[in-house]
Amino acid sequence: MEQFGYEAQPQDLDAVFTALSDPTRRAILARLASGEASVGELAEPFEISQPAVSKHLKVLERAGLIERDIDRQRRPARLNGAPMAAAVRWLEEFRRFWSSSFDELDGLLEELKKAKPKGADDE
Template identity: 80%
Template sequence: MEQISYGTEQANLDAVFTALADPTRRAILTRLAAGEASVNELAAPFAMSQPAVSKHLKVLERAGLVERAIDKQRRPARLNAEPMVAAVRWLEEFRRFWSGSFDQLDDLLRELKKKEGNPK
C-alpha cells in the first residue's frame, strides 16, 4: 500500500474543511462575500452572542478564509477565498470519479435496454 504524506497543504485543507463544516461559519462567509463587516454586523442575524461569533471568526481566520484589519476601534473582517481553491481542486478529483462512474452506468443501461429489445 502506498504511504500518503501529510504535509502543510493537507493541514491547510483540513482547516478549510473544518471551517466549512459549520453552517454558522458558512453563513458568515456568505455575508462576507458581500463585503467586510464588524463582529456586531455579523452577529446581528444570529441568535448568539458576539463572543460566540468571534470564536467562529477565529476558526475562519486559522483556515485563512477570513482576514481581520484594525480600523481605529473596529476590527472588520473580510473574506479571503483563496484557500478554498485547494478544497475545490481536491473535490474536483471526486467529481471526475463520479462522472466516470455515471458514464459507465449509462453505458450499462444502454446495453441492457438493447438486450431487452428497446433501442433507446
C-alpha cells in the same frame, strides 16, 4: 484502480473543511462575500453573542478563509477565497470520478436495453 484524495494536499485543507462544517461559519462567509463587516454586524442575524461570533471568526481566520484588519476600535473581517480554491480542487477529483462512473453506468444500461429479448415486454 485509481485512488482519489490520497495525493499530497495543502496542510490547511483540514482546517478549511472544519471551518466549512458549521452552518454559522458558512453564513458568515456568505455575508462576507458582499463586503467586509465588523463582529457586531456579523452577529446581527444570529441568536448568539458577539463573543460566540468572535470564536467562529477565529476558526475561519485560522483556516485562512478570512482576514482581519484593525481599523481604530473595530476589527473588520473580509473574505479570502484562496484556501477555498484548494478545497474546490480536492472536491473536483471526486466530481470527475462520479461523472465517469455515471457515464459507465449509462453505457451499461444502454447495453442491457439492447440485450433485452423482444418478447420480454409482453409478459
